[in-house]
Every structure is written in structure tokens, then in C-alpha cells.
Amino acid sequence: EPEVTQTPSHQVTQMGQEVILRCVPISNHLYFYWYRQILGQKVEFLVSFYNNEISEKSEIFDDQFSVERPDGSNFTLKIRSTKLEDSAMYFCASSGTGDGEQYFGPGTRLTVT
Amino acid sequence: GDSVTQMEGPVTLSEEAFLTINCTYTATGYPSLFWYVQYPGEGLQLLLKATKADDKGSNKGFEATYRKETTSFHLEKGSVQVSDSAVYFCALGRGSTLGRLYFGRGTQLTVWP
Numbered sequence: 118e119p120e121v122t123q124t125p126s127h128q129v130t131q132m133g134q135e136v137i138l139r140c141v142p143i144s145n146h147l148y149f150y151w152y153r154q155i156l157g158q159k160v161e162f163l164v165s166f167y168n169n170e171i172s173e174k175s176e177i178f179d180d181q182f183s184v185e186r187p188d189g190s191n192f193t194l195k196i197r198s199t200k201l202e203d204s205a206m207y208f209c210a211s212s213g214t215g216d217g218e219q220y221f222g223p224g225t226r227l228t229v230t
Numbered sequence: 231g232d233s234v235t236q237m238e239g240p241v242t243l244s245e246e247a248f249l250t251i252n253c254t255y256t257a258t259g260y261p262s263l264f265w266y267v268q269y270p271g272e273g274l275q276l277l278l279k280a281t282k283a284d285d286k287g288s289n290k291g292f293e294a295t296y297r298k299e300t301t302s303f304h305l306e307k308g309s310v311q312v313s314d315s316a317v318y319f320c321a322l323g324r325g326s327t328l329g330r331l332y333f334g335r336g337t338q339l340t341v342w343p
Contacts, residue, residue, distance in 0.1 A: 120273070121273060123273075148329055150329070150330070150331075152331075152333075154336075157335075158335065159234075159333050159334060159335045159336075160274075160319060160321075160331075160333035160335075160336070161333075162330050162331060162332070165329065165330055173330055208273065208274065210273075210274075212329050214329075218264075218276055218279065218329075219276070219329060219331065220273075220275075220276075221266070221273035221274035221275070222273045223271060223272050223273045224273065
């Protein structure tokens, strides 16, 4: 069964460093998303991406964040200058229909020290 | 704005016990409602969904009914198994916003043999 994959599973970085989280969505899907979950809190929407551009972003997704689909398979989230409060589990998701039925990856745990 | 409030865990049950995990939502109009499940080391998987009032979503013995009068979408299972041990997330979505989901905090369920 097709699945969404994410790498790395765990990333440790120092405050102020740039990180890139990688995702490979399901191959025929057209809608892509990033969410995050800070420990003990809700899963929060960050950004959605369709037709090679951002379709919606939350207030969390400020200028420090960017997304890219550099080729036909990868979907990346970049954080330019990490802060301690960026420590969270980051989930990538994709959808073939954009109607809410989303397929999630296993997540990348980002720890900022 | 749209939001989901979910029963806090953890929930611990014996095998064959009855399960209820409460979920209520705040939204205007007619959102779609979802339950996602996350097994250890895996991504969130769609468990069931309902797209309009009084719809009942069901899958793998789990059920949830979309109740607009009480703004609820409680998850139930008549007889849980050890293999149901996971984290369960209630979520709300709107197709018009290209599938952005609003999640609850998740409820950890542990089932003992």
C-alpha cells in the first residue's frame, strides 16, 4: 500500500541553525501539508501546498518557514533559523482529493537545543 | 474560529471493555469530521469520517455519529482489543479550504489483556 515517508525520523539541531525536513508524498497525490505537534499540545496546521504554490498557511508559518517541491517526488519544509519553541513532531501529509482525507507520514521529531 | 476539544487521556481499559472517547467541536456551517489513529512508530491513519449531520462513520468496529445539536463526534467501540492500543485524534475539516484539518490533542488508549 502506498505510504508517505519522512526523513529523518529525529533531528537534533542548535538554536539558530537551518533545518530541512523531507517528505515523499504518495505519488499520484496533488495536495500536500505540513502539521506539527508540540509535546502535550494539539496537532497544528502549518501550510498547505497545491499546484506548486502555497494555498493556505497558518499564523505559525512565518518568514522563518518555507516549503518547496524541488522535484516530482519530494516535499520539504525548511526552518531558516530554529528557535527552542520549534521543537516538535512535524508531520507531512498528502491528499488526492483535498477533501480532508489525508495520508500522514510517521513524523520527524525536531529537537532544538 | 474552528476548533476541536477532545477528551484527555490516557485511557486504560481491559480487553473486551467498552470504549468512548469524547470529541466536541466549534465551527460555523457544516464541517466534515474525522477520527485519525496513530499506532506506535507510524503516521496518523484515517479511521473514519462523517461529512454531514446524523452521518455515522464506522471502521474496524469503531463508530462515531455526527451530532450537530450537541456539536459532538464521540468515538465508540463495543469491545476493545490489545491491538487497538494507539493514540486517537479527532479532527475537523472543510473541503473549501483545500483540506486543512483542525485536530484535538489526541487521546492515548492502552488496552490490557
